[in-house]
Amino acid sequence: MKFVEEVVVEEFLPTYRSLLAADLRDRGLTQSEVADLLGISQSAVSKYATGAVEVNDRVADDDRVRDLVGRVGSGLANGELSPVGALAEAEVLVRQLEQGDLLAKLHEEAFPPLAEYEGSFDVHDPESGLRASERVLSSVRSGLRTLEESPAFTTLVPAVGSNLVEALPEATRVEDVAAVPGRILDVKGHAAVPAEPEFGVSVYVASVLLAARRAGHAARAACNVRYTPAIVESIEDLGYETAEFDAVGEAERAGTADETDDDLDAAIAEALADTPDADALYQTGGFGVEPIVYVLGPDAATVADSVRDLAEAR
Template identity: 65%
Template sequence: MKFIEEIVVEEFLPTFRSMLAEDLRDRGLTQSEVAEALGISQSAVSKYAHGDVARREVILEDERVRELVERIGEGMTDGEMRPVQALVETEVLIRRLENGDVLASLHEEAVPELSEYGGGFNIHDPESELRTTERVLASVRRGLRRLENTSGFATLIPDVGSNLVACTPGATDVDDVAGVPGRIFDVKGQATVPGDPEFGVSEHVATVLLAARRAGSDARAALNVRYDPDIVERLVNDGYQTVEFDGETSTEEAVKAALSDVDDADALYQSGGYGIEPIVYVLGPDAETVVERVRGLV
């Protein structure tokens, strides 16, 4: 795990400081004056002057960095820019370069897992896609761990397998829904999760969840289990609202019709049809809540 702040310290600052030290020396400042202006030791200035500090070419060649170095060098030399202003101006540029820019790319280089976001993210943004999707994935992972540790859950898995899914707040299609690749199956009485959750790998359960959301539900997670009248009855007895939908028509239209009067349903179910396995879909605000509701059925 490498933080973007480490990229700033290890990659940006040595390059930027060396550029600024070089600029100030070219403007006639002594090594001592440069050290005082930058708040660093004279030995550090000497290292910069003799090229003893590694510099990042991509930062050296960035026009915005070069322009800021020149502006700070000129301002500090003629006394029109105080060190505090130079610091603020540099901080502003750093934040800009962290936001889907040069520093974000260097961060991606150091942490390859970030590459799936294409560098177009601001790691400090609390509402960023990166943070949102990682929270969804974490929620599914926690839910899956609870399922794996739930004795008897395997008995609730239908023949087609189960899947635990959760979506982002603005989900519009299955690519915005995280689930288990390959589904959860009963292997010798044990619920088996074949892999880590990913986005876009669940079509069936994700489709039901998205259809429910488009019909007015606030649910952001779902888990399918086998259908049994006793299971539906137990959900009702536990205080959950259950609604049946027609499994032989399109999922979108069937779920929409079922939720036309009850958009806050906690569970949807279809009792089967020709070639269609009956299934119960337990809904909830997040993966952990859905799992807890299902654990109550074991």
């Protein structure tokens, strides 16, 4: 009897690690850095990267494996993908290859009685919550890098600070939205990001995004920037559609309740009634409320690109 997990350990893992170690070394990482990212010893990295470990050519030549190596290698090297996220991506491909695919065929060859069985085993869900969360966090990290690397972005940071947020596909609460703890601030012309993104740490920007989604907007990400009439005009000059909503004060809540802000929902729903696909929402301020523009988009990386373009176009 031979389990498919044994095939993964004996055939897939050495091959995948060899390809990934070589990819990371080609990207300029040291053996020590590669070892830390992969959770293995430096001597193992040396063996993998130099081809001293036997690989399975069928696994190594599979386009999906090579695509995974490229995506994970790039994400780990630039910091947009965490080791946990890299593991989740690899696990999904492994489970896919186990379901009547390459690893299943290797399993049948290693254990011939399986060839007589025509059924399949649904071992793992490829759309796991872990994978979805890591993808959102990776997107926010990518967007933050874009904002940090744009000197012009700081001219758009409002007094209350900016935040870049992205929601899970089925988000309903603030806890389902990833953001920067605290705010992104302008520190001597540099966008200062205080910490790694995490879920449930944004109140108002996340609430605006969720309110837009409840009103039927397809956006999953948002970034708040400074408001002036000229900034709104610049957004429209770039070909984006804008919509104004009535200023609503920041809700005083811990971000854990299921209840929504009815006033905010109503204000945004009214604004989107005539412009349901608006690329940016804005309010011009009120008593104790700073005027703000909220740039919307399908993901944090795309929103960050839009904000960068806006900053550099002014």
